[in-house]
Amino acid sequence: MMMFSWRRRRATRRMARGGGGGSMTELTIPSHFLCPISLDLMKDPVTMSTGITYDRANIETWIEGGNFSCPFTNQPLHTIDSIPNHNIRKMIQAWCVENRAHGIERIPTPRVPASPVQVREILDKIAAAAGREDCEECKSMVEKIKILVQESERNKKCIIANGTGNVLSSAFEAFSKPERFEKRVEILEEILSTMAMIFPLQEEAIKHLKSEASMQALVWFVRGEDKSRRRSSILVLKEIISSYPEKVSELGEIQGVLEGVMKLIKEPICSSSKKASLFITYHAIASSSNQEGFTKAFLQMGLVSLLLETLIDAERSVCERALGVFDGICETKQGREEAYAHALTMPVIVKKILRVSDLATELSVSIVWKLVKHESREDEDEEDGGVKVEALQVGAFQKLLLLLQVGCSEWTKEKATELLKLLNNLHRERLECIDSLDFKDLKRTF
Template sequence: MISSWRQRRATRRTARGTGSDMRELTIPSHFRCPISLDMMKDPVTLSTGITYDRASIETWIEGGNFSCPITNQPLQTLDSIPNHNIRKMIQDWCVENKAYGVERIPTPRVPVSPVQIRDILEKITAAARRGDGDGCKSSVEKIKMLAKESERNKKCIMGNGASHVISSAFQALSKQEPLEKSIEILEEMISAMAIMFPLQEESIKNLKSEASLQALVLFMKGGDLSRRRNSILILKQIISSYPQKATKLGEIQGALEGLVKLIKEPICSSSKKASLFITYHIIASSSNPQRFTKVLLEMGFVSLLLETLVDAERSVCERALGAFDGICERKEGREEAYAHALTMPVIVKKILRVSDLATELSVSIVWKLVKHESEEEDGRAKVEALQVGAFQKLLLLLQVGCSEWTKEKATELLKLLNNLHRDSLECIDSLDFKGIKRPF
């Protein structure tokens, strides 16, 4: 019993001694990066002969510094050479001190070089010219793999124009007949371009061609969630840069159905915003929007937008209101809006509650519905607007300030509603005015 007690006491002393030794353990100075003063994980040597941790020296150079931090000498080249000797010494030291809680640093992957990237991109270009889908696919897969390895690789890939080369190859292969022959490689290219968002302007120029749009719509309509999401986000970038392409996009068979499906069953918030954005531009930019409006109304677009608006976040709300405003440009759209019981309550609710843009769009919608109300409607839109507090909200809007366009529409609305206002009871939610800044 006494011996066991002595053993336990000796064990405690050893433990205390180990802790003391651990606190005294110091990292050799030549293992530390001169910039971060931390132990180097990926030591590289510059042209001046000084070794740094790769992450630290690359951050230094990216900050616009082209001299050695220690010697202050100008760098003859920005390329760095992996210092395998120092790295091996650090790893051996880590293993020797494993008992003190030191973990061995992993052997870093050698970053891809611009020369390697350019070589792969040249192979993609050559394969696309030959119509060699398999050759393109293997090279694109290699680009994707390298981009996922590290952020540095991704920057190198993007900096050498990978998105332009891949989008150009996508345009070329999307022209092949039948398109189904190139499905696998085109899908791989879409996935690769998604890693490089936002795409460069030159890349978007390639993707706005009719053949490219046809292929992107095909992927947007069906398939796995990843390719549908990537396709709609690429289409959004195209329409952002070239709004006039919205009409061409809307004319592609199945495009509107695919957009409505993504709004109704969104893959993520970004895909829903992109779908609403594109739909709005299809309606707004067309010289004959009636054909698009008719298709959308047949798919229950008004009900879908109102359901979206009930509890949508700010950016989704703004895009949904934009699409609703576009629908109300047409008589058919307004008739559908009149027939829906939620139209006035939901739209008026957004005035002064979401953002300046949402307020402007909401006033525009109410103005269109009230202004263009036919005699057959018997003033129902006006009565509904008053019942949900439109008159008081418009008065407050003029007091707190708004754009000249919105001010003009709000003033006209007040005149249209004034005759009925005296005999009506308005339903006001005090939360609608929460956070409103007084003009005095």
């Protein structure tokens, strides 16, 4: 039998207030109401083939962990199908009602989980409606899928496993035809928001989304003002570029996409949309087919300033992506010129060494190395000493020394060593020491 600790706390409070000095009976839960796995009150009791009743969430977690035996009897489960135990559930609900004076809330009647047959029936209707271009019927069926996804994680897994992504992406492509696009925005938005709930998408689904019509529609949503649409579309575009990086060139040629991506970096809707935008920006800049063109376009829109502003207080994953984009920019002469011209470049980048993650450190060293290595002789001879002196003044020399001591990858070690040689040629009296607090949390790797 299980004791409620809150019951004891209530008794203690009442006695402290002088409200009850007599004995109080502990409220207990009947043992057959408890899940044998968690020993908690069952909310959705189901019976397995061995005759033992468990809470649905607990036994499904057990099976998903690769266990195919009954956790209570250790007997093999001849089938992993479960049968809802309505009798036990009604008894638990009645017990909750009887004890509501003790603060017990009645457990709600659980919804019947989605079955593969039910999901496939809905998907067949979506495919048929898309085939005859019936927007209303298709929208109604997609809404049903969305409701099922939102109800439970179990439903979501069932929906994904039955090829929902492929059906939805095929319908999205069918309704993306430019001749009647604006009349189909609502159904496209419904499909888009539902797809964003079942990531990652399978390759078959992405094949439909990478078509010219689908990508044009996705960019239309990215360029719009509706935040939900913009978020869903940028996440889907990230899925496409993740599987087909070469499509970034085609994507970049669509009017307004670069401006839409930049807007999502500058005014992020959420962390995931900002990371997706940085991901697409990186692949555009790293594109071998039109690297200079994409880099020039992004630089003209102020990407360097935007990245530096982002890096100042970004979370780790965003910081890593922003540094990756900055590193890509520094591959080109024009990108390095923009970086040299910004007063925050060296202070912000050097600050990220040994402060965020191993990847962030590697990218930061790469950026500093590219800027120092490619600095022109004219810049070095300027009155302020150029980027090398600036790197020294913000503590790059000391950080690189410490990096070699605590350990790093061979590539980073090679670049850090070369940087130290380049920086060591300057007069040390021009240096400024860095704050030792930068290293207070560091631990050696040996």
